[in-house]
Amino acid sequence: MGHGHDHGADDLPDGRLIAAVAVNVLLTVAQIIGGVVSGSLSLIADALHNLNDAASLALALFARKIGRRPADKLMTFGYGRAEVVAALINLTTLVIVGLYLIYEAVARFLNPQPIDGWIVIGVAGVALVIDVVTAVMVHAGSKNSLNIKAAFLHNVSDALASVGVIVAGILILLYDLYVADLVITLVISAYVLWQGFSLLPRTIRILMGATPDDLEYDRIVAAVAAVSGVKSLHHVHVWSLDEHTRSLEAHIVPDTGSMKAFEEIKTRIRAMLKSDFAIAHATLEPCTGVASSDPASVRAHAGKTHDHSHSHGDEA
Incomplete structure (x- = not known):
């Protein structure tokens, strides 16, 4: 029952995905260190989001390799749903991260900590550049793959979140407005949850064998x-x-x-x-x-x- 399918995701070479994963892992480490040293929760929030992106890309790469396998006696319909399973895992993790960030933001609001604005601005500036570069790297495969599209949207929102973190750092330096860090954390959390909940229904419907969304x-x-x-x-x-x-x-x-x-x-x-x-x-x-x-x-x-x-x- 072998069938050949061109999913279009081959527009994105595996090597580019591997490079994107490596860059995001390094960025996550840098942001966590910067967040701990500076005391910025929004920087740590952005780091967790980047870590989720790296994991999402890594899992998408693994799922793509499995999905290319031909149908056999075990999987008579083929392995194409491997990417959908990967998407479900990634999106569920994304929602958990978003809820955790909200919890941390509320806890930090009740117990405020000093924040070094210059470190926040410096690390977030580097993150912004890397987020934009990563988004460009994965854009080619975002049109035909749910996993890659999710990763692309994550990177775009990461770039916006980095802009927000920079703004928070500037407000802290100029006006000692430390609450800005908490507000930005909540905004990042809202992005994370919106992304997760917007893609989860489609993913679950595919796994449940539902009629495709655009068909009556x-x-x-x-x-x-x-x-x-x-x-x-x-x-x-x-x-x-x-x-x-x-x-x-x-x-x-x-x-x-x-x-x-x-x-x-x-x-x-x-x-x-x-x-x-x-x-x-x-x-x-x-x-x-x-x-x-x-x-x-x-x-x-x-x-x-x-x-x-x-x-x-x-x-x-």
Whole structure:
């Protein structure tokens, strides 16, 4: 059942990802040291965010390598969901980091500490440059990969956070406005949580086998029912095999008992699904039973559990 998929993420060489990971790890170490020495919580917050970016990139790189493996007897659908699993891990960690930063910000507000503004500005300035460079490095692969897109957005927000940290350092130097460090920490936390919660639903839906976000189930059913030669259909299931590959399974009641005619019907259905809905994989089984192609009836059938086997070998 080997299928070749071009996910577009190969626009981003693995070497560039490795370099981005290394740079972000070094930046994290520098920011943590700077944050401890200066007493700046916002600098440490930015460091934790950068560490999450480095881990995210490293896990995305590992998942990409696994995802390229062909289908085998263990993973008959292939390993494409490895990147989606990696995204779920990264985003969950991101949310935990965001909540922890809020906790630390409140604790620091109740027990304020002295902060060295010059160290904050210096380290944050270096971080800003590295964040921008990293974002440029991973931009090429951000259009076709959920993991890489998340990493790219993280780096962009990191750059904005670094700007905020610099502003906090300036306010501390000029006006002794130490509360600025806490406010910036909360802003960084808000960015982290927004990124995590905005991408988590899509990731979970893919892993749960939900209908892709941009597809309407009833519209797909109606389109298949309208294909010449289709009398009715039922047991319709639509899901994403991975981030880029959609699949459909359905029982078709043809208006003819000829298998040759049914093969022609399948060809027409698959061509329509590919052109209208970007569904490249369709498993279509003939069924002689009487069933309704009314969307409400099909939905009712789709929600039931059925004990039947499926052969995917005819997906030509």
